[in-house]
Amino acid sequence: MSNSRRNFFKQVAAIGAGVAITKPAKATEEFPGYPDSYGILHDTSLCVGCRSCEAACNEVNQLPPPEKPFDDKSVLDKKRRTDDKAYTVVNRYKDRDGEKKPVYRKIQCNHCFEPACASACFVGAFTKTPLGPVIYDPSICVGCRYCIVACPFNVPAFEYDEPLHPRVMKCTMCYPRLLEGKLPGCVKACPVGALTFGKRKDLLSIARERIRKHPDRYIDHIYGEHEMGGTNWLYITGTPFEEVDLRMDLGVTPAPEFTYSALSAVPMVVGLWPVLLTGVYAINKRNQKMAKKEEEEAVLAAIDKTRKEEQAKTETALERAKKEQQKAIDIAVKKALEETSRSKDKEENE
Amino acid sequence: MTTLTNRIEHKSIFTIQNIISGIILLVGLVLTFLRFTRGLGTVSNLSNNQPWGFWIGFDLLTGVALAAGGYVTGAAVYIFGNEKYHSAVRPAVLTGFLGYAMVVFALLYDVGRPWRLPYPFFVSQGVTSVMFEVGACVALYLTVLFLEISPVGLEWLGLKKTRNLAVKLTVLLTILGVILSTLHQSSLGALFLIAPSKLHPLWYSNYLPVFFFISSITAGLSMVIFEGSLSQRAYGEKMDAKHLKEKDDVALGFGKAAAIVLFGYFAIKVVGIAAGNHWNLLFTPYGLWFQVEMIGFVMLPCFLYSIGVRDKNLKLIKFAAGLTVFGIVLNRLNISLIAFNYRLPLSERYFPHWMEIGISVFIVTIGISVYRFIVTKMPVFYEHPEFEDLH
Amino acid sequence: MDIHTLQQFVFHTKGVIYILIVGYLIGFPLFWRFLHAREPKDNDIHT
Numbered sequence: 031m032s033n034s035r036r037n038f039f040k041q042v043a044a045i046g047a048g049v050a051i052t053k054p055a056k057a058t059e060e061f062p063g064y065p066d067s068y069g070i071l072h073d074t075s076l077c078v079g080c081r082s083c084e085a086a087c088n089e090v091n092q093l094p095p096p097e098k099p100f101d102d103k104s105v106l107d108k109k110r111r112t113d114d115k116a117y118t119v120v121n122r123y124k125d126r127d128g129e130k131k132p133v134y135r136k137i138q139c140n141h142c143f144e145p146a147c148a149s150a151c152f153v154g155a156f157t158k159t160p161l162g163p164v165i166y167d168p169s170i171c172v173g174c175r176y177c178i179v180a181c182p183f184n185v186p187a188f189e190y191d192e193p194l195h196p197r198v199m200k201c202t203m204c205y206p207r208l209l210e211g212k213l214p215g216c217v218k219a220c221p222v223g224a225l226t227f228g229k230r231k232d233l234l235s236i237a238r239e240r241i242r243k244h245p246d247r248y249i250d251h252i253y254g255e256h257e258m259g260g261t262n263w264l265y266i267t268g269t270p271f272e273e274v275d276l277r278m279d280l281g282v283t284p285a286p287e288f289t290y291s292a293l294s295a296v297p298m299v300v301g302l303w304p305v306l307l308t309g310v311y312a313i314n315k316r317n318q319k320m321a322k323k324e325e326e327e328a329v330l331a332a333i334d335k336t337r338k339e340e341q342a343k344t345e346t347a348l349e350r351a352k353k354e355q356q357k358a359i360d361i362a363v364k365k366a367l368e369e370t371s372r373s374k375d376k377e378e379n380e
Numbered sequence: 381m382t383t384l385t386n387r388i389e390h391k392s393i394f395t396i397q398n399i400i401s402g403i404i405l406l407v408g409l410v411l412t413f414l415r416f417t418r419g420l421g422t423v424s425n426l427s428n429n430q431p432w433g434f435w436i437g438f439d440l441l442t443g444v445a446l447a448a449g450g451y452v453t454g455a456a457v458y459i460f461g462n463e464k465y466h467s468a469v470r471p472a473v474l475t476g477f478l479g480y481a482m483v484v485f486a487l488l489y490d491v492g493r494p495w496r497l498p499y500p501f502f503v504s505q506g507v508t509s510v511m512f513e514v515g516a517c518v519a520l521y522l523t524v525l526f527l528e529i530s531p532v533g534l535e536w537l538g539l540k541k542t543r544n545l546a547v548k549l550t551v552l553l554t555i556l557g558v559i560l561s562t563l564h565q566s567s568l569g570a571l572f573l574i575a576p577s578k579l580h581p582l583w584y585s586n587y588l589p590v591f592f593f594i595s596s597i598t599a600g601l602s603m604v605i606f607e608g609s610l611s612q613r614a615y616g617e618k619m620d621a622k623h624l625k626e627k628d629d630v631a632l633g634f635g636k637a638a639a640i641v642l643f644g645y646f647a648i649k650v651v652g653i654a655a656g657n658h659w660n661l662l663f664t665p666y667g668l669w670f671q672v673e674m675i676g677f678v679m680l681p682c683f684l685y686s687i688g689v690r691d692k693n694l695k696l697i698k699f700a701a702g703l704t705v706f707g708i709v710l711n712r713l714n715i716s717l718i719a720f721n722y723r724l725p726l727s728e729r730y731f732p733h734w735m736e737i738g739i740s741v742f743i744v745t746i747g748i749s750v751y752r753f754i755v756t757k758m759p760v761f762y763e764h765p766e767f768e769d770l771h
Numbered sequence: 772m773d774i775h776t777l778q779q780f781v782f783h784t785k786g787v788i789y790i791l792i793v794g795y796l797i798g799f800p801l802f803w804r805f806l807h808a809r810e811p812k813d814n815d816i817h818t
Binding site: 111112113114146148149150151152153154155170171172173174175176178179180182184186187188189190191192193194195196197277279280285286288289290291292293295296299300303304307308310311314315317318 | 417429493506
């Protein structure tokens with residue numbers, strides 16, 4: 031699976047036109063997941079906080095030895111979370127009345143149907159396997175820790191003390207053991223049957239049966255049946271879930287769906303921005319050209335106007351000059367005529 | 381400021397500035413050594429509850445937002461046709477390029493196995509991740525910015541032909557830059573969409589990508605103004621007449637644009653509260669802090685910008701620019717650190733280790749040194765005499 | 772490859788879409804040039 035995922039682009043390229051011959055299982059966008067996958071049911075009403083599961087997990091996964099031995103109960107005084115040295119931890123919670131015995135709850139990866147970590151990983155280092163476990167491939171992990179940000183259950187941990195080859199560490203539901211047909215380490219080690227391994231759908235009916243038989247012992251809810259789209263790890267308890275740090279406000283929407291609507295805007299931006307921006311660009315180019323043309327025309331018109339004005343001026347000047355000349359001629363002619371008539375008179379008088 | 385310019389002119393190596401830079405670089409090298417020999421645990425307060433700290437909140441989220449001046453100025457001049465801001469393009473694109481380079485540089489410290497950063501593109505494509513999109517866009521945009529700023533270096537080297545080729549690509553690169561910036565500026569906000577159970581509802585919204593994109597525009601505009609006023613003091617003598625003449629126009633024009641964008645940004649942030657119906661949270665402690673961000677660093681700079689533009693008061697505009705820039709820093713830190721994991725008890729909350737801040741200061745110092753080198757040697761604040769009228 | 776989960780479905784569709792995006796980004800400038808190829812030189816809108 032992780033192999034086929036890694037070579038996605040090669041695969042598509044091999045198929046050719048980019049239309050891979052794959053079909054969703056349904057025409058609608060609802061996906062069945064793996065109905066026959068395995069899961070584990072944790073019944074907190076049975077858990078005695080012996081930490082055998084922690085010890086087994088540590089051994090099976092070859093994790094470093096703990097600071098305090100696994101039979102040291104003082105560890106339970108403090109609330110803990112999973113880290114790079116412990117895939118699973120058990121926490122003790124006081125009963126609400128403080129009279130009955132305390133409640134214990136085991137934390138580990140819940141193996142979501144639609145894992146937030148898997149959708150968040152930009153190298154696809156996480157895989158939801160058909161058997162149920164969500165597994166991690168350290169050979170491609172970049173160490174960006176977005177998976178840890180994304181996980182709604184605060185499960186994955188990082189090897190902060192590893193300078194060059196840090197890994198993300200989390201429960202694998204003992205995937206390698208499942209492949210060998212063995213039980214997960216924690217389930218095998220549990221001495222009181224607080225953990226039940228089986229097909230998830232069978233676990234759901236077991237859980238329902240227990241709740242039906244002992245309505246006084248359990249709250250009528252199976253945690254993990256729908257939380258964050260459903261998980262392969264299920265919990266039933268007699269204590270309100272919030273009090274054993276199982277958040278009830280997470281909702282039933284699988285985490286990846288929160289981002290997919292935003293991601294779906296990406297191709298629209300890429301598709302439409304060039305259209306709009308080249309449009310704006312072309313309009314501005316045109317406006318600039320028009321402005322330039324107008325300017326040029328204005329300059330030409332101005333030149334033309336001055337030329338015409340000057341011509342007109344010259345013409346009027348010429349006319350005036352002509353007129354004046356005519357006037358002068360007229361005057362001169364008149365004068366001459368007068369003079370001749372006067373001299374004529376003179377002659378006649380003489 | 382005259383003393384500063386004098387110092388630059390005297391070219392003595394042992395100026396106060398250089399000594400401080402030297403010490404920072406030395407400490408930075410030691411911290412780098414520690415990071416790659418002892419691991420992230422030694423140099424940071426990062427934890428399994430807070431896997432992203434100061435480097436992501438400040439260096440990545442804030443760094444990318446503040447480097448938005450490149451695409452904003454490019455778009456204003458080459459696409460929207462505001463030729464009168466032409467002299468602002470080169471400084472803005474240079475800052476953008478160095479900003480993104482610093483972001484990538486900081487990531488080398490932050491991610492576990494930095495040499496694998498090309499893996500998402502060449503080895504295994506996790507296309508369902510918002511991070512994949514951010515990574516692809518940042519990598520491509522860094523290349524685009526490099527090409528956009530390359531004429532500066534090519535003119536300096538006198539490579540006329542290559543330079544003219546690069547200049548021919550200007551419009552293409554600008555449009556590509558706007559597309560890539562829209563995508564990754566918004567996707568940085570979309571990164572947090574996957575964790576509604578961890579981010580405080582006042583900051584979490586389906587509109588986070590839009591908020592990040594719009595606020596990046598205000599950040600870009602304000603950074604151009606803010607940086608312009610700083611560079612005028614330090615490198616005023618480098619600037620040519622055109623640059624000095626356009627300087628005030630740029631501040632006025634960009635100030636007006638910033639005022640309008642901030643006005644719209646405030647409105648859509650309010651819509652964000654309305655869409656989630658989170659009015660009742662406004663008077664909780666986190667709500668008051670949210671109001672400080674919204675009123676003090678969005679509404680107030682919007683108001684100051686508009687007064688500054690009306691009165692043609694450049695001082696006020698520059699102050700508003702500084703306020704906006706600080707507001708962006710605050711917003712990004714709120715989303716990634718302060719309002720993130722708001723449910724955890726105080727004892728489990730994150731506060732940056734001094735070495736984290738030390739490495740960030742180290743990276744910014746390198747960036748500023750490279751900036752100083754480039755603007756003193758290359759035609760950024762002036763047009764190269766041989767290449768005038770060519771662009 | 773059968774599709775069982777939303778994760779696989781989105782992985783597949785997004786993969787195809789990213790390939791389309793790259794094609795479009797290369798194709799757009801070429802189309803722009805094709806569109807403006809016959810215009811006189813002074814109309815030069817360089818892409």
